[in-house]
Amino acid sequence: MGHCATVWDQKEATEIIKDWNGIDQVLLRNPHGASAKISLHGGQVISWRNELGEELLFTSNKAIFKPPKSMRGGIQICYPQFGDCGLLDQHGFARNKIWVIDENPPPLHSNESTVKSFVDLLLKPSEEDFKQWPHSFEFRLRVSLAVDGDLTLVSRIRNINGKPFSFSFAYHTYLSISDISEVRVEGLETLDYLDNLSKQELLTEQGDAITFESEMDRTYIRSPKVVAVLDHERKRTYVIGKEGLPDTIVWNPWEKKSKTMSDFGDDEYKSMLCVNAAAVERPITLKPGEEWTGRLILTAVKSSFCFDQLELQSKGF
Ligand code: BG6
Numbered sequence: 472m473g474h475c476a477t478v479w480d481q482k483e484a485t486e487i488i489k490d491w492n493g494i495d496q497v498l499l500r501n502p503h504g505a506s507a508k509i510s511l512h513g514g515q516v517i518s519w520r521n522e523l524g525e526e527l528l529f530t531s532n533k534a535i536f537k538p539p540k541s542m543r544g545g546i547q548i549c550y551p552q553f554g555d556c557g558l559l560d561q562h563g564f565a566r567n568k569i570w571v572i573d574e575n576p577p578p579l580h581s582n583e584s585t586v587k588s589f590v591d592l593l594l595k596p597s598e599e600d601f602k603q604w605p606h607s608f609e610f611r612l613r614v615s616l617a618v619d620g621d622l623t624l625v626s627r628i629r630n631i632n633g634k635p636f637s638f639s640f641a642y643h644t645y646l647s648i649s650d651i652s653e654v655r656v657e658g659l660e661t662l663d664y665l666d667n668l669s670k671q672e673l674l675t676e677q678g679d680a681i682t683f684e685s686e687m688d689r690t691y692i693r694s695p696k697v698v699a700v701l702d703h704e705r706k707r708t709y710v711i712g713k714e715g716l717p718d719t720i721v722w723n724p725w726e727k728k729s730k731t732m733s734d735f736g737d738d739e740y741k742s743m744l745c746v747n748a749a750a751v752e753r754p755i756t757l758k759p760g761e762e763w764t765g766r767l768i769l770t771a772v773k774s775s776f777c778f779d780q781l782e783l784q785s786k787g788f
Pocket of ligand 1: 561562643689721722
């Protein structure tokens, strides 16, 4: 396949399968047994497994796998709006649309090794999208699985219109965790955040790592390039790297809100945490012909990982 490249057997690295709605899903594999699955519905990563076959992303048991609504879990692409602050549906339309495989993407300038499997997807606005949001764009998404199991998503959005437009964006990332009471987030200490539970009030985080004992919905502004989610019980740490995305959203619906969501189990808030690399506080503006790039790099490491700069530097941060 022209859009996939690895140094090991290309045929083993990617496979296209159909889901029960007849929509294509792309399965990426690496030589050590790690895998990722991407649905063309929403360009959504719906599975990411390590080399032991353990699922690293949360999917609700009550998730609905039927367009147009996006499936509750995985990594949703929120564009051209994050939240429900505009004229569009909450989190924009990209997560609800059917994307296509981009057979001939323009080269991606990056320091990523070619030793990985990847797929390139493309979204262009339909007439219906254009009526709601009258801007012409091309959205290219590359999802890559590296030999070490890291998952990278690169979004490139180009303005092919005659006038500037602005958008907000998030990689809405549902991490699978052992128990919300066993988890802490490091890297957001002392930052300013907008509290989405109290009319976006601007508050400042205290000095400690974030732990969870009630509903949380916060947009940390100007957050660092790397944050970590430490799961003590499962002895796993997620390292969430980002580029081109100034903000980080942390969301857990907790008990009461969970009961209001029809595609989410009453107790499932215990086994998920959303940590979203995003550009929300200040929308991105693209002039005609301009392109924006936003990158998410997810790593899952075993045991009690502490912020080791050398390790992060070796990953290009
Ligand atoms: C989070 C937002 O990222 O997504 C929350 O911060 C929102 O405010 C949640 O409730 C879920 O949104 P949705 O549209 O997928 O139900």
